[in-house]
Amino acid sequence: MASTSLRAALAHNIRRPLYAYSRAAATLHASSSSPSLPEQPPTVVPGSSSYTSPPVESGGSHRPSKRPSRMAPQIRASKAAxxxxxxxxxxxxxxxxxxxxxxxxxxxxxxxxxxxxxxxxxxxxxxxxxxxxxxxxxxxxxxxxxxxxxxxxxxxxxxxxxxxxxxxxxxxxxxxxxxxxxxxxxxx
Missing domain, CATH: 2.60.300.12 (HesB-like domain)
Known part of the structure; x- marks a missing residue:
């Protein structure tokens, strides 16, 4: 049971701790509100940020972008005190x-x-x-x-x-x- 829910969560790009937190919050909300409301399963709405990495091109010619070169620190001769x-x-x-x-x-x-x-x-x-x-x-x-x-x-x-x-x-x-x-x- 736990492994199927985990697979389902991973398939839908949902992280387990977020799901567990939402479920606990829904349970707490349901127990504190009136008993006439039916218990609803928690819903997770993905925001603008995605949990998955962008797709990688399969052409094989993908090279990482060059980092900007850093300026090497210059050691200056200082006059003795x-x-x-x-x-x-x-x-x-x-x-x-x-x-x-x-x-x-x-x-x-x-x-x-x-x-x-x-x-x-x-x-x-x-x-x-x-x-x-x-x-x-x-x-x-x-x-x-x-x-x-x-x-x-x-x-x-x-x-x-x-x-x-x-x-x-x-x-x-x-x-x-x-x-x-x-x-x-x-x-x-």
């Missing part, structure tokens, strides 16, 4: 060549008379949003919060009799204090 001079590379290499390999993270802090000051620290690994700059076998991390202030800068190591320090040549600086310890960048 921070460039290192050879002396800075050598100094960073000597700083991180200890028994426990660490990385150097460059950031900025709100400090000084002009607004911001560079901050360097040792870290064991990159943060979730840190920018990684790799140059001449040395990896330097840039704190994601400082990226706007540091982008396009050059990091140099300067050493003389009185001091030794990293010097940043930053094209984004619009104001700096007299001693050169703090700076401010443009908002645009």
């Amino acid at each position: 921070l460039t290192l001079t050879p002396s800075a590379v050598q100094r960073i290499r000597s700083l991180i060549s200890g028994p426990t390999p660490q990385l150097v993270r460059v950031g900025v802090r709100n400090k000084g008379c002009a607004g911001m000051q560079y901050h360097l620290e040792y870290v064991e690994g990159p943060g979730k949003f840190d920018e990684i700059v790799q140059q001449d076998g040395v990896r330097v991390l840039i704190d994601s919060k400082a990226l706007f202030s540091i982008i396009g800068s050059e990091m140099d190591w300067h050493e003389d009799r009185m001091s030794s320090k990293f010097i940043f040549k930053n094209p984004n600086i619009v104001d700096a204090c007299g001693c050169g310890e703090s700076f401010n960048v443009s908002a645009t």
Whole structure:
């Protein structure tokens, strides 16, 4: 019985779950309405969309249509957020060549008379949003919060009799204090 109704449903392009749902809805409707109405079998009216696929030509020369070609993604060379001079590379290499390999993270802090000051620290690994700059076998991390202030800068190591320090040549600086310890960048 079930197989004949299934064959009949398939022959008429009717899906079984739709038929079962219609029958349950008709039964529910019949039980909630007055008993004087006769029970009618559910009817399924096919809509404008057909459940069958369009007929295939039997000529054998049917070829699938060509898909539109996709544009291949272009990889563009991007300028590094921070460039290192050879002396800075050598100094960073000597700083991180200890028994426990660490990385150097460059950031900025709100400090000084002009607004911001560079901050360097040792870290064991990159943060979730840190920018990684790799140059001449040395990896330097840039704190994601400082990226706007540091982008396009050059990091140099300067050493003389009185001091030794990293010097940043930053094209984004619009104001700096007299001693050169703090700076401010443009908002645009």
